[in-house]
Amino acid sequence: MSPSLVVNGDLVPVKSGAVTGRVASVYSEVQTSRIDHALLLPSVLRNPFKIVEGPRSSAAGNPDEIAKLFPYVFGQPSAMLVPNDTDTLKQDQKLKIGVVLSGGQAPGGHNVISGIFDYMQDRTKGSILYGFRGGPAGIMKCKYIELTPDYIYPYRNQGGFDMICSGRDKIETPEQFKQAEETAKKLDLDGLVVIGGDDSNTNACLLAENFRSKNLKTRVIGCPKTIDGDLKCKEVPASFGFDTACRIYAEMIGNVMIDARSTGKYYHFVRLMGRAASHITLECALQTHPNVTIIGEEVAAKKQTLKNVTDYIVDVICKRAEIGFNYGVILIPEGLIDFIPEVQQLIAELNEILAHDVVDEGGVWKKKLTSQSLQLFNFLPEAIQEQLMLERDPHGNVQVAKIETEKMLIQMAETELEKRKQDGAYKGQFKGQSHFFGYEGRCGLPTNFDASYCYALGYAAGALLHDRKTGLISSVGNLGAPVDQWTVGGTALTSLMDVERRHGKFKPVIKKAMVELDGAPFKTFASLRDEWALKNHYISPGPIQFIGATATAVNHTLLLELAAQS
């Protein structure tokens, strides 16, 4: 039997002696054109370099506790690649490196792997790159493939994570750390690159610490991945995938805006992916100028209720009706409900009641709710009430994720507008259309920005491992400049960390970067939103272009943040 490879159970044919995961012969023209898209590396990576170190680092909070949790890797200085007359790293070394994708998909993941691979080909000839399959579980179970030029080729500049696939398992228990050690030993790994979000990078640091404490030679480098854009700091100005995902959502929003203006009779409520932070919603707003944008962090900061949010939307709808507009576009972050304290309270009470009490048809059970929760429950549309009562996860909890917030808000706006109509305060027509943009954006073809950024992140990770660094996150900076001028280095993962107390113990965490209400992106948005509400300054970004003058655009969030720093 000829060799073959299983990708998510998918038996894949073997071509010209090489195991090929994807078959480029069923590629679209655009996919094909992207494979051979030449990626420019930052100049420092194209020439001889040395690695210089900065001062000793601290932590984002509670440095003493972080130091206790990471006795070996805490306090490491950041590393920076700088041009040098000759290369200081030995070029004849043969490395064995593993790479793993962790968590949800983000456009560009394949390019991080290509970057590591190309670094090894260029600078440590004869090295081997192993891809752990299906996320961290692949490390624990030692499920891997050896990546070859032929295998990697069709994934270059392509979306998705299917080259080695991802997973959501965590390496947490002592047994799991032991399994990881065994894999590292078995494969004789010099290094491991963990491509993931905040949790996965925290995990990468714990692995680095653990390997060092056990005197293993395996070093660990993280890479910042998440479309949600909530893993970033000064040294790591962006997580990859955010740029592409926002451009894809913004294309759709722009199209819907032109449709709204052409038809003149629909309010489009668009829910956008991003459960923890509202960066995606904010960026899409900056790209498209919708009439209403709800930012979860603002709702939380202002302690707004669901009624407050509804009233804000309805106020805009009423004002627009007065000037003759019975249409519009409204953006809502997926995680909105999680930002509203009263909703959390209601859900906690419902979980308690449903676990211990009989829910009678007559509604006597409602007397168990606090008066505030009862009021909120009665305010909710019937369909949402039912959803809250019926759908439970395996632990018996209400499944907040399944609540279609955009439909809920349409129904609540309808009810409120009906009331205002009866009071004579509203004379318009209201028809809501709901949308959810999520899965469409996680696996698109990466923009030129994400393609180059990921490639540099991977290439840098290769250099850091070559220099035997560990517990750092690959850091590519100066992103507002042309690729050529990007800076390259690594930042101590512990410097991004704080501790959280869970079950009486301190746990290290990389804090999610939320939308900052005094940050440049939000302030820019806030200064313009009232104008966007009433005037229709819709912008339709159109489809992502890969060549031509429009192919180099970068997202507003990044540019505004960079401008504010400089």
Place this chain on the structure above:
Amino acid sequence: MSPSLVVNGDLVPVKSGAVTGRVASVYSEVQTSRIDHALLLPSVLRNPFKIVEGPRSSAAGNPDEIAKLFPYVFGQPSAMLVPNDTDTLKQDQKLKIGVVLSGGQAPGGHNVISGIFDYMQDRTKGSILYGFRGGPAGIMKCKYIELTPDYIYPYRNQGGFDMICSGRDKIETPEQFKQAEETAKKLDLDGLVVIGGDDSNTNACLLAENFRSKNLKTRVIGCPKTIDGDLKCKEVPASFGFDTACRIYAEMIGNVMIDARSTGKYYHFVRLMGRAASHITLECALQTHPNVTIIGEEVAAKKQTLKNVTDYIVDVICKRAEIGFNYGVILIPEGLIDFIPEVQQLIAELNEILAHDVVDEGGVWKKKLTSQSLQLFNFLPEAIQEQLMLERDPHGNVQVAKIETEKMLIQMAETELEKRKQDGAYKGQFKGQSHFFGYEGRCGLPTNFDASYCYALGYAAGALLHDRKTGLISSVGNLGAPVDQWTVGGTALTSLMDVERRHGKFKPVIKKAMVELDGAPFKTFASLRDEWALKNHYISPGPIQFIGATATAVNHTLLLELAAQS
């Protein structure tokens, strides 16, 4: 007060003396880059031409009845523009022409208008083009604007219909025809271009007939518009907008496919716009190779039940589970339910019962259903049962359009899979994710194909009116060749018509072009679908490109149909 313009109630600023509907200063880079995209005209339109006529035409069916309904315009020959040493049409004529957009948006509408305008500027200098606002109602109410170069400029190659907006009113009653006559007289119109679908083009022909019978000088030319792709015939090989809309949906489907393969745990059920015909679903299938594609016309031809459709889907899911795939992508046409006779029957019975009987909680009312309908009703998921019982339109009828077919099929698949699991016939995991792609595709930036096709359709309409033709539909052919070689002419609208008997009277109709089960696109799909079901030959078309080698792609449906004809 400075002059201003109201676009769907939108007060739009005035720039440099000209009334400007859109403000190009809030355009995205891609929108801006498209404005000045130079459109090549077919060579016959760039040089001197004469118009030659073919033989007398007939009708698509019942020619005697059509002849009676259209005594003046029936039987007209087709017109064809051919190169000539000199122009045969007088170049010093000044024409007054009106244009109207009718029905739902389709990418390219603005270019049809630009094409008419540019013809008049190029060949009948000093002419005036009026845009009727808000669809056919604009004709009846004589609501119009005079289109100027400055006004048209920002709409060139842009999506949407907001230059003059559209509407769904029809000119039907004698009073309405009278209003149209008055407008034609008041504006002293030499011609009128009706941009619309099958109904609107039927209406255009009735207008042409009426104007001729009243000895008005106003001639009427139609243009084929609809993303649904169901207005076409040999002489009119495509309706505009189909190409762009399918490319936008296929981009999203392709992204979701890569996501499905990367995650390995979701079945994505994607409902696609297209109520009457399944062309969009078929084209998207040809572009992306999904695991399951339901084509309404096939369901109808095979007289399939909802259970048959569910079983087909579930069979594929079970077979895939056996070879290790617990994920996939399934395409469903929006109009699926309309193709299933038993569903129509159930809905008719429910309408009757709800209008005349008491619906008791105990369910005694169900005894009024025929046994077949009762069986189907019980087979439906509870949420759909409720939707059928609760949501009614103003006439008291069940709102079929509101049924989310993709969610219904997910629930039915879940139930069936659970049953098979208990029988030991299925051991996989099933998680459904639902999508509806519709509004995102109607107003996107037109592909180069749609941009050029629309421009040629409009330019041709100008030429036909210049030659005093009436009752023709603008026809641009040889679309598989480069634009330069496209053929240009007009086809008698009556030749596309048949009659339908309604309320005892014959009514002329342009029959919707349905998916033909013995046509090349369906046969190509049918020959490949079993392979696509089990192997994952997913293709991800990626975002529409406007420049470069991939910018000239044309949809499969058109190319396959053209190849079959030649």
